[in-house]
């Protein structure tokens with residue numbers, strides 16, 4: 001059996017262990033600590049945002065963002081349908097109701113026209129959405145200028161789910177810094193990892209201070225434990241932040257490496273009929289967290305599932321694109337606005353191995369296995 005090629009595996013640099021060793025040497029293993037502050041500073045510097053709170057997960061960041069925006073039981077929150085379930089689940093944690101929006105074809109993200117249609121329809125039904133959650137799938141920025149213009153017109157705050165898009169930009173500005181609040185993730189499969197973690201970023205210092213307060217069990221200032229709010233245990237530990245500090249040092253290199261994967265696949269598979277790649281629209285730079293392709297079975301003569309299974313036989317991990325939330329059993333009763341663009345992407349889309357640690361030999365093996373099946377010419 002050939003060696004396993006993973007979809008996206010952790011890739012450590014030189015410094016992570018030294019930062020972790022520092023945490024051990026100073027016995028700073030507990031939550032909070034100097035590495036947490038340092039990591040937050042690194043995130044602020046990299047994204048050129050005002051403030052950052054390092055948390056236990058991207059999901060925790062999304063949950064706190066909703067709480068900060070006072071989303072509560074019965075409220076409606078608009079969310080991109082095509083995404084990982086963690087974008088939508090925290091809406092339900094709050095007892096609120098998700099309203100799903102289809103994707104457009106240029107970025108595969110929230111369609112601004114459908115966003116407007118949905119807001120106007122919800123308003124006509126007597127309910128104003130409390131927040132909007134666009135997502136930058138696979139690192140490709142959503143059309144944030146259009147989305148922010150609509151959000152501002154209707155005065156609805158935006159929670160930007162940039163969990164997959166650290167290192168991506170729109171007009172040179174970091175993803176996660178367009179919305180009222182931005183969400184990052186450092187889960188094991190993301191472009192950089194703290195083994196598990198996330199962050200909330202914003203120019204609004206009040207929000208970030210409150211996020212830190214809520215994330216540490218909402219302890220009021222008192223020598224004893226005093227609480228006037230419901231709190232959460234959502235803070236990042238000093239050990240995880242130590243890994244994060246090392247990873248921030250290699251983030252730019254990781255973006256280059258992931259983009260190289262995409263360029264390699266496009267160069268070697270770009271001429272195959274029925275196979276297509278998502279190009280970057282004007283002004284957008286994707287970190288290419290995952291390299292994705294669409295396979296049109298009518299032209300290629302095979303489905304994305306044929307390709308996935310064939311790769312698997314050679315110990316190569318690939319995965320269908322995210323299955324849209326409006327197609328998920330758990331959200332089957334949710335409102336949805338769209339023309340099934342995301343359904344089509346899910347049917348025909350595949351994520352190829354995309355780790356920054358892939359070698360040219362790995363990439364060449366993936367391409368060869370794909371060429372076994374696809375008509376080249």
Ligand SMILES: *Cc1c(COP(=O)(O)O)cnc(C)c1O
Pocket residue numbers: 056057058059060083084086087135161163164184185186187196197198
């Ligand atoms: C990974 C991810 C999350 C959740 O982040 P965790 O750190 O795993 O909790 C949220 N949204 C999207 C789009 C993601 O890909």
